[in-house]
Amino acid sequence: MNMEHDSVLRIRQLSKVYNGRQVLSDVSFEIKRGEVFVIMGGSGCGKSTLLRIMAGSIAPSSGEIIFDGKNIGSISGDDKDKIKKKFGMSFQSAALLDSLTVEENVSLPIKEHTRLDREVIHIITAMKLKLVGLQGFENYMPSELSGGMKKRAGLARAIALDPEIVFYDEPTAGLDPVVCAVVDQLILDLTKKLKITSVVVTHNMESVFRIADRIAMLYKGKVLQVGTVEEIRNSSNPIVQQFIKGDIEGPIQMDDKLSEAMC
């Protein structure tokens, strides 16, 4: 894939302390325009918190997240909303509003942030649903959809406003291998067709190697390594090697895993 891109998001010395616990510590990396950037790491290592900070949902304790020349961590109100409209977020649980139909969910951000006619909104929504393969499900309620369909509907909502960056929180969690592959392909297709940047948080190694242009390995709130798929595969870091191979023996101890799981 073409890696000759400029940076779209720059993370500098980012830290987050939550309830007295250091969740993220001195995290720095850059995300390039048009790439699929995967943040991987074990449960409780801080990757979902990092994603939410990058998406502007929560504020960092220190450090900078630079997008369009502005530090997302230090702005608020209308300025922050303006930036949020350029982001899309696909949640682990899809987070569809369960009182609205699929079409109403996808059209919600368009209705809220544009003054387009109802017919135009309907056409845009139909296009977005077609992109994720959900045409014909417009009038379904979220409770009537399968896990994979919910994720795709959530994805259609995330791309409703033609964002520059889409953040995915565990997009394949809880899905069977075939649906996982479908969702992965969808992420690649959308990134390519819509010319967006995708930031994916996952610990599903199959997905990581299938979709990533570059990978950041997070361990105990710190970035261990950032690199291409090949660089990560051939990493000399024993923690990275143990994680990608899923070995029981190695520097990541079961005690660590258990304490992470408890967090």
Added chain:
Amino acid sequence: MILKSAEKIGVIVLGGWQTLIDGVSLLMQTLYWIFIAPFRANPELRKPIDFKAVLGQMVFMGSDSVIIVFFVTFFTGIVLAMQSAHQLSKMGGTIYVASLVTISLCRELGPVLTALVIAGRIGAAITAEISSMKVNEQIEALDTMAISPVRYLVVPKFIALFFMLPLLTVMGDLFGIIGGWVIGIFNLQINSGLYLEIAFKFLTLKDVYSGLSKAFIFAVIITMVGVYQGLKAQGGAVGVGQATTRSVVISFILVILADCLVTGIYFCSGF
């Protein structure tokens, strides 16, 4: 031991203070989305009130609550008439049951009982809805789409209950008066016309206003407590249940406290 007790008191006081600040901040945000945001000069930032959502909430909070308000206030009117008749008959003043029931209901029992019923029905529903959305990441989803959860979820509920609770209170007053009238004519053998004449002879507009003014305050309390507890919910289904229980209990206490305070103010000012 003393140090630990002092520490505990300190934690409770600080927690209470923080809750008060958060609650006032939530109310200010709600007022901003009602009175300022729809009128901003920049069309991109101007966010109108969703009156369709307000209407939907009005039906749910108002029309759908009439039956439960009827049962509570109608039977309270009956009980009040029977209890007061028992005492007044000793002084030969049975006829004054009519005015006692009417004034008690309009000034006090109508607004308070209606508010308590609505706190149980609507306050709990508001908290259950918002807390369930919170634990399922739906509130966060709204936030990431740059849609204010306060504007989208709270404003329609706030406006709807602000107008529906006083209306339900007026209906509750009437249901209670009818309950008293039923006892007056069927049990106390008072002539229907005479009962109604005495019932409204001593009732002044002030009595009605003082009761209605409380209903507006109770509406704000019930909505804000319901929303606040919903937004603070954590931890799945258990968290939703706990938040809902807390919402109803706190609303009950605050409604009674506010009633005491407002009645005290009216009492001292001779209203």
